[in-house]
Amino acid sequence: MNHFFESKHLLLNSKDKFLPNILLNNVIFGYYEGKIKILLKKLMIYDKWMLPEGFIYKTESVEEAAYRALKENIGIDNILLTQFHVFGEINRLYSKVDKNILNQRYVSIGYYAFVNYSKVKMFCNEKEEIRWFDINKLPKLYGDHNKIINTAIFEICKYINHIPIGYELLPEKFTMSELRLIYEAFLGENLDRRNFQRKMLSMGFINKLNEKSEKRGIKPTILYSFKKDKYMKCLMQFLKL
Amino acid sequence: MNHFFESKHLLLNSKDKFLPNILLNNVIFGYYEGKIKILLKKLMIYDKWMLPEGFIYKTESVEEAAYRALKENIGIDNILLTQFHVFGEINRLYSKVDKNILNQRYVSIGYYAFVNYSKVKMFCNEKEEIRWFDINKLPKLYGDHNKIINTAIFEICKYINHIPIGYELLPEKFTMSELRLIYEAFLGENLDRRNFQRKMLSMGFINKLNEKSEKRGIKPTILYSFKKDKYMKCLMQFLKL
Numbered sequence: 046m047n048h049f050f051e052s053k054h055l056l057l058n059s060k061d062k063f064l065p066n067i068l069l070n071n072v073i074f075g076y077y078e079g080k081i082k083i084l085l086k087k088l089m090i091y092d093k094w095m096l097p098e099g100f101i102y103k104t105e106s107v108e109e110a111a112y113r114a115l116k117e118n119i120g121i122d123n124i125l126l127t128q129f130h131v132f133g134e135i136n137r138l139y140s141k142v143d144k145n146i147l148n149q150r151y152v153s154i155g156y157y158a159f160v161n162y163s164k165v166k167m168f169c170n171e172k173e174e175i176r177w178f179d180i181n182k183l184p185k186l187y188g189d190h191n192k193i194i195n196t197a198i199f200e201i202c203k204y205i206n207h208i209p210i211g212y213e214l215l216p217e218k219f220t221m222s223e224l225r226l227i228y229e230a231f232l233g234e235n236l237d238r239r240n241f242q243r244k245m246l247s248m249g250f251i252n253k254l255n256e257k258s259e260k261r262g263i264k265p266t267i268l269y270s271f272k273k274d275k276y277m278k279c280l281m282q283f284l285k286l
Numbered sequence: 287m288n289h290f291f292e293s294k295h296l297l298l299n300s301k302d303k304f305l306p307n308i309l310l311n312n313v314i315f316g317y318y319e320g321k322i323k324i325l326l327k328k329l330m331i332y333d334k335w336m337l338p339e340g341f342i343y344k345t346e347s348v349e350e351a352a353y354r355a356l357k358e359n360i361g362i363d364n365i366l367l368t369q370f371h372v373f374g375e376i377n378r379l380y381s382k383v384d385k386n387i388l389n390q391r392y393v394s395i396g397y398y399a400f401v402n403y404s405k406v407k408m409f410c411n412e413k414e415e416i417r418w419f420d421i422n423k424l425p426k427l428y429g430d431h432n433k434i435i436n437t438a439i440f441e442i443c444k445y446i447n448h449i450p451i452g453y454e455l456l457p458e459k460f461t462m463s464e465l466r467l468i469y470e471a472f473l474g475e476n477l478d479r480r481n482f483q484r485k486m487l488s489m490g491f492i493n494k495l496n497e498k499s500e501k502r503g504i505k506p507t508i509l510y511s512f513k514k515d516k517y518m519k520c521l522m523q524f525l526k527l
Contacts, residue, residue: 066305067393107374107393131372131395133348152308152348154372199526203444285440
């Protein structure tokens with residue numbers, strides 16, 4: 046059986062177990078070597094990359110499905126997944142070619158998560174590939190997945206002026222430049238170094254440490270850490286989780 | 287045929303036209319005589335009030351369905367509907383009794399809207415009732431509809447410190463006390479009169495008019511109006527509509 050028929054067979058066989066017409070897509074952000082990364086997946090039967098997806102078992106809630114899908118895709122479950130928007134256009138997914146394959150309409154619920162890059166395990170088989178991409182160098186994406194990613198970034202930008210992002214992305218001790226790079230990637234603009242530092246410290250979620258980074262070839266720089274408890278409390282209150 | 291069988295019959299007959307397992311609920315806010323109101327509906331076959339709902343035709347987008355449902359329920363379509371959250375718990379709707387009637391799981395997409403109270407027409411028939419309720423005196427609600435309303439209010443509170451609400455609720459010319467009453471209803475707390483006025487004016491969305499209200503028995507009070515263009519532009523940017 047070739048990939049095409051095998052996938053179709055699998056879907057048809059399990060269709061009674063899942064809610065029809067609904068799925069979810071996880072936008073997973075990581076940080077590696079000064080770049081924000083997004084996790085994408087490619088099924089061999091398609092020529093385009095896509096966001097990791099999940100179907101919803103009739104026996105689980107939508108949120109449970111989102112966490113299960115995350116665990117199945119990257120082996121992580123102990124993180125914050127935030128639901129941010131529903132994508133429900135009629136022709137959001139299928140081109141003429143795709144229609145021949147699945148011939149079904151899906152409404153997609155978008156979730157985003159920040160994960161520790163080094164803890165991600167890529168679970169995939171010979172029918173799919175999973176890989177990190179630089180947020181500024183994404184490949185051509187399937188359906189409206191570009192819109193899903195842009196909407197996630199937009200939603201994150203709504204609160205980063207109140208509660209910093211970066212806790213899950215950065216190492217425990219980080220420099221102000223590393224934090225600024227993350228902001229710049231999400232906001233899509235360069236930020237003034239001094240203003241940024243002043244603002245971050247005045248928000249009250251970050252400790253200045255009595256330590257400096259000692260990377261070879263770089264001038265020692267002050268290190269910072271998150272006030273984890275305060276940060277998590279405010280973030281969850283803002284997101285109402 | 288009694289109501290029970292008639293409703294079931296209608297749903298079964300049209301089920302191939304709608305996406306199964308998904309619906310949407312509109313939280314519709316109005317303002318009347320100093321109180322924030324929410325529009326609720328009661329089907330004769332149930333004993334509890336519920337939010338107006340809509341099913342999604344296979345031939346329309348989720349957003350189109352939300353606007354169509356609004357028009358069908360209250361005859362209004364020229365307003366802003368904002369999608370805010372998906373409610374996907376397994377047992378969010380049905381009690382044992384309900385299970386006997388529809389026996390189906392629905393994932394619900396929540397939308398909210400502010401409408402001009404005086405422009406709302408209540409379309410209903412002998413099988414249902416539709417009515418405004420004071421936000422502080424809601425009746426016992428069906429399923430998780432209390433949670434849907436509270437989540438809508440929470441989402442609105444996220445931006446009212448940046449962009450005022452009230453444009454669709456208040457008359458064209460309004461007093462600062464009327465605007466403050468709306469804030470107090472959403473925030474669930476009393477606000478200092480002077481601080482509130484200073485804050486509202488500094489946000490830059492409101493004009494102080496050279497006119498005073500002249501209600502009999504009340505001291506003449508300064509009137510204000512919204513800077514409509516600026517307000518709508520910022521709001522739509524914030525909500526990314």
